């Protein structure tokens with residue numbers, strides 16, 4: 070099963086079908102927050118290209134910010150990662166700064 074980039078897909082539909090209120094889902098990451106519906110964006114790599122998908126329906130923990138996608142959404146994102154549904158002209162383009170990894174807190178060994 071393909072893994073969602075951020076947040077594990079969570080099975081919500083079963084519980085909704087059982088008539089449970091979906092609004093008060095508990096966060097399984099911090100076990101303290103509740104999840105509220107929100108729209109999020111995520112970035113994913115397609116080969117060498119970084120693609121940003123925005124306006125994704127998600128459940129976001131009100132406490133730790135962990136994001137959960139419903140199965141349907143996670144599948145759609147996987148398809149978009151594979152290039153389906155994200156062809157043609159993008160809604161907009163961003164220019165993204167790229168940095169080389171630079172560990173902090175330890176002085177670089179300088180040559181003197």
Ligand SMILES: [Zn+2]
Nearest residue numbers: 096099130133
């Ligand atoms: Zn949480």
